[in-house]
Amino acid sequence: MWRWLWTALLLAGIALAQDRTQVLVYGGDWTDLITLDPQVVYEFSGVMIADNMYETLVRFEGNDLATLRPGLAESWKVERGTTDWILTFNLRRGSRFSSGREVTAKDVVFSFERALERKGPGSFLFTDIAQLKPGATKALDPYTLEVRIPKSASPQSFLSILTFTIGGVVDSEEVQKNAKGGDLGKDWLTNNSAGSGPYRLVRWDRGNQVFLEANLHARVKPKIPRVVLRYIQEPAVLRTALESGEIDIAEGLTPEGLKAIAANPRFKVVRAETLRLQYLGMNMKAGSPFANAKLREAMRYAVNQDELIQGLLQGNAIKIQTFIPKGLLGYNPATSYKYDPERARKLLAEAGYPQGLEFELLVSTGICGGRVPCPDVAAKLQADMAKAGFRARIRAIANAEVLATYRAQNHQVVLAGWSPDFPDPDGNATPWADYGARSLAWRNSYNDEVAAKLARQAALEADPQKRKALYKVLTEKVLREGPYVVLYQPAQPIGLSAKVEGFLKNPMMSAPLWQVSKQP
Amino acid sequence: MVAYLVRRLFMVLFVGVGITFVTFVIAQVIPIDPVVAALGENAREEQIREFRERYGLDRPILVQYGIYLRRLLHLDLGRSLRTGCPVAEDLREFFPATLELSLAAFFVAVALGLPAGILAALRQNRLPDVLVRFFALLLGSTPVFFLAILLLDVFHRQLGLLPGPGRLDPYLIPPPRVTGLVTLDALLARDLAAFWDALHHLLLPAFVLGSASAALLARMTRAAMLEVLSQDYVRTARAKGLAEGQVVLRHALKNAALPILTLLGGLLGGLLSGAVLTETIFSWPGFGRYVTQSATSLDFPAVMGVTLLVGVVYSLLNLLVDLLYALLDPRIRYA
Numbered sequence: 001m002w003r004w005l006w007t008a009l010l011l012a013g014i015a016l017a018q019d020r021t022q023v024l025v026y027g028g029d030w031t032d033l034i035t036l037d038p039q040v041v042y043e044f045s046g047v048m049i050a051d052n053m054y055e056t057l058v059r060f061e062g063n064d065l066a067t068l069r070p071g072l073a074e075s076w077k078v079e080r081g082t083t084d085w086i087l088t089f090n091l092r093r094g095s096r097f098s099s100g101r102e103v104t105a106k107d108v109v110f111s112f113e114r115a116l117e118r119k120g121p122g123s124f125l126f127t128d129i130a131q132l133k134p135g136a137t138k139a140l141d142p143y144t145l146e147v148r149i150p151k152s153a154s155p156q157s158f159l160s161i162l163t164f165t166i167g168g169v170v171d172s173e174e175v176q177k178n179a180k181g182g183d184l185g186k187d188w189l190t191n192n193s194a195g196s197g198p199y200r201l202v203r204w205d206r207g208n209q210v211f212l213e214a215n216l217h218a219r220v221k222p223k224i225p226r227v228v229l230r231y232i233q234e235p236a237v238l239r240t241a242l243e244s245g246e247i248d249i250a251e252g253l254t255p256e257g258l259k260a261i262a263a264n265p266r267f268k269v270v271r272a273e274t275l276r277l278q279y280l281g282m283n284m285k286a287g288s289p290f291a292n293a294k295l296r297e298a299m300r301y302a303v304n305q306d307e308l309i310q311g312l313l314q315g316n317a318i319k320i321q322t323f324i325p326k327g328l329l330g331y332n333p334a335t336s337y338k339y340d341p342e343r344a345r346k347l348l349a350e351a352g353y354p355q356g357l358e359f360e361l362l363v364s365t366g367i368c369g370g371r372v373p374c375p376d377v378a379a380k381l382q383a384d385m386a387k388a389g390f391r392a393r394i395r396a397i398a399n400a401e402v403l404a405t406y407r408a409q410n411h412q413v414v415l416a417g418w419s420p421d422f423p424d425p426d427g428n429a430t431p432w433a434d435y436g437a438r439s440l441a442w443r444n445s446y447n448d449e450v451a452a453k454l455a456r457q458a459a460l461e462a463d464p465q466k467r468k469a470l471y472k473v474l475t476e477k478v479l480r481e482g483p484y485v486v487l488y489q490p491a492q493p494i495g496l497s498a499k500v501e502g503f504l505k506n507p508m509m510s511a512p513l514w515q516v517s518k519q520p
Numbered sequence: 521m522v523a524y525l526v527r528r529l530f531m532v533l534f535v536g537v538g539i540t541f542v543t544f545v546i547a548q549v550i551p552i553d554p555v556v557a558a559l560g561e562n563a564r565e566e567q568i569r570e571f572r573e574r575y576g577l578d579r580p581i582l583v584q585y586g587i588y589l590r591r592l593l594h595l596d597l598g599r600s601l602r603t604g605c606p607v608a609e610d611l612r613e614f615f616p617a618t619l620e621l622s623l624a625a626f627f628v629a630v631a632l633g634l635p636a637g638i639l640a641a642l643r644q645n646r647l648p649d650v651l652v653r654f655f656a657l658l659l660g661s662t663p664v665f666f667l668a669i670l671l672l673d674v675f676h677r678q679l680g681l682l683p684g685p686g687r688l689d690p691y692l693i694p695p696p697r698v699t700g701l702v703t704l705d706a707l708l709a710r711d712l713a714a715f716w717d718a719l720h721h722l723l724l725p726a727f728v729l730g731s732a733s734a735a736l737l738a739r740m741t742r743a744a745m746l747e748v749l750s751q752d753y754v755r756t757a758r759a760k761g762l763a764e765g766q767v768v769l770r771h772a773l774k775n776a777a778l779p780i781l782t783l784l785g786g787l788l789g790g791l792l793s794g795a796v797l798t799e800t801i802f803s804w805p806g807f808g809r810y811v812t813q814s815a816t817s818l819d820f821p822a823v824m825g826v827t828l829l830v831g832v833v834y835s836l837l838n839l840l841v842d843l844l845y846a847l848l849d850p851r852i853r854y855a
Binding site: 128208230231241 | 806
């Protein structure tokens with residue numbers, strides 16, 4: 001009797017263990033998730049999930065954000081028309097939505113028009129950056145698509161934008177079937193899916209978990225058929241859940257938690273690169289001491305990047321001083337400024353401040369890149385700057401208030417972060433260098449026509465080598481003259497069970513979960 | 521009685537409108553722009569303008585409040601600035617999880633606190649009383665986050681006896697959502713494995729959340745019982761030769777019940793208004809987390825919706841407690 005019982009229990013255990021390899025449990029703070037509609041989603045977790053459910057015409061692979069690869073389109077060409085750029089895409093045959101229908105050019109037209117109509121937070125990528133107009137996307141036949149954008153827009157930027165979820169292709173028939181009163185499926189697609197990606201959405205229990213299941217008709221088959229994204233906000237609980245085997249991947253562990261995980265052979269740590277930059281913005285408006293170029297230069301010598309990265313961030317960041325992050329075309333590895341308090345003092349004196357300068361450093365009370373509290377970063381900067389003659393008065397306030405003050409140009413120096421809206425150097429160059437774009441350059445009163453012109457020229461340049469050369473000139477100019485001190489480019493370490501293989505998170509925060517496998 | 525009930529229900533309505541007004545004024549006084557908070561660092565000027573127009577935030581404040589009240593008459597609480605969903609829909613999504621946890625925690629509080637308080641009063645200054653007072657002090661003063669993380673670490677990670685955070689094992693297929701209470705939904709779907717698992721997932725958070733209430737209840741019950749036990753009618757009951765159980769339950773407890781009942785009403789109200797820390801640590805998708813996120817992102821339609829609901833729940837619970845008074849104490853009559 002007992003022998004039978006034990007055998008039954010053992011078999012049940014084996015069945016359960018086998019079953020566990022068929023489910024991937026990914027824990028993290030997904031509270032920013034508000035929609036899974038590809039044309040609307042703009043939050044980190046939403047983009048990551050939607051990316052697993054929808055395919056785009058072109059895509060990037062892994063950490064390489066400089067080489068476009070075929071997605072739903074097997075080939076494409078860019079031609080110069082008389083007034084427009086003409087982009088022609090040849091669609092791959094046999095890509096199927098989760099409904100079983102084949103993906104055709106008609107669906108792409110519907111998706112692009114839908115993005116323009118829906119006006120989500122990312123729609124400016126289509127309307128402003130690519131200057132895409134309604135009716136400019138046409139299906140020439142079921143497998144050929146033509147898109148026209150004005151000559152003033154950059155076709156390179158547009159192709160990069162197309163890798164983002166806003167370019168995700170939805171099943172037009174399925175969406176129209178579920179649309180209510182001409183809402184283009186707005187409500188339905190928020191928590192349902194109609195894509196051709198490797199996974200489809202089964203269920204989203206808000207604040208609790210998201211269930212994905214393999215799309216049986218997809219061209220790309222996932223290695224693990226079921227994925228559960230479990231909401232766990234508290235880092236200590238995240239670590240407990242990883243260590244107990246309840247979850248396979250933990251995103252959002254503290255530097256201490258990661259250290260402990262890395263020391264345990266049952267786990268490993270994957271370091272995801274990001275495109276985020278943490279920087280200081282100095283307001284150059286008339287009358288501000290920071291309008292003086294010498295003072296800004298002194299500030300660049302007053303920041304101890306190495307200690308900040310190795311100490312506070314425990315190495316979880318890249319040292320960078322120019323404004324195009326590592327991973328994008330045009331990244332400039334120049335680090336011309338070393339921490340030199342003496343030199344900073346000399347420059348301060350030359351700028352007319354022999355007794356040093358007191359200023360207000362505006363800081364968010366929240367978390368900065370690399371999961372370090374912003375006030376801690378500010379305190380480190382304050383200590384290093386003090387040796388160089390800068391007396392920073394830290395004003396730590398709610399992030400929304402920091403943003404409002406910064407946007408109103410009412411700051412002296414601000415500690416802020418920036419991530420490009422799309423994986424293209426222009427996602428940084430225009431905001432950082434073009435005053436007319438009313439973004440970072442405007443907020444810091446950096447009005448330099450040469451820099452703005454260089455940014456515009458580089459955005460429109462089709463030849464990657466020439467473009468790279470233009471960005472080199474621009475990044476060096478802004479590094480020397482601009483209102484920024486770039487502090488670091490944070491990495492995002494993620495803890496995994498040693499049984500998990502093939503996990504990757506790219507700098508745009510997309511994680512191709514269909515490539516992940518799990519050992520018993 | 522009916523007239524009294526109608527009058528009290530009108531008061532609930534009045535309280536509700538008052539709450540919306542106060543919250544609305546607070547939203548206007550705070551010097552932070554909710555639109556900037558909602559759209560983040562990369563937002564463009566056009567996006568900010570469009571957002572203001574879409575949510576009517578560009579209109580005069582009184583007009584905004586008038587629109588809010590008019591919608592409220594149709595039970596429309598507006599749209600959340602953060603999630604973009606109707607607030608009423610958000611509340612329907614998050615409230616059941618809090619309801620399930622609160623009821624379980626309330627059960628824990630009553631099941632532990634009430635007998636412990638009675639026992640302590642009956643054995644005043646003896647070992648049971650000392651133990652009850654010690655544990656009441658300990659549980660009442662232990663910070664929730666500490667207790668939660670400690671219990672999770674011991675019972676989940678080290679001993680593996682109880683499940684981790686969340687409402688259900690991630691490897692189980694959850695039952696179809698009917699009520700939003702996973703235990704009830706599992707029973708409705710006749711999925712005993714899910715029911716059992718959901719019950720297990722409730723144990724730790726319900727204990728953590730209920731323990732402080734249990735401590736408070738034990739102390740209150742002890743004090744109320746001590747007062748009643750020294751009354752003449754209890755001595756008379758004992759002198760009549762009534763069994764001790766009957767003396768305690770029928771004569772003493774019934775008379776000590778009024779302050780206990782008042783406390784229970786308040787405790788349940790407090791539990792139902794969301795327990796931020798417990799919900800955060802146990803990844804419980806409830807009300808407390810929703811309101812914290814809404815408040816930190818200055819999502820005022822959501823904050824107003826939550827405050828209104830909590831206010832109405834409190835008012836109704838108070839009404840219920842008042843009605844129960846009349847049942848327990850024949851001297852109380854409502855005209």
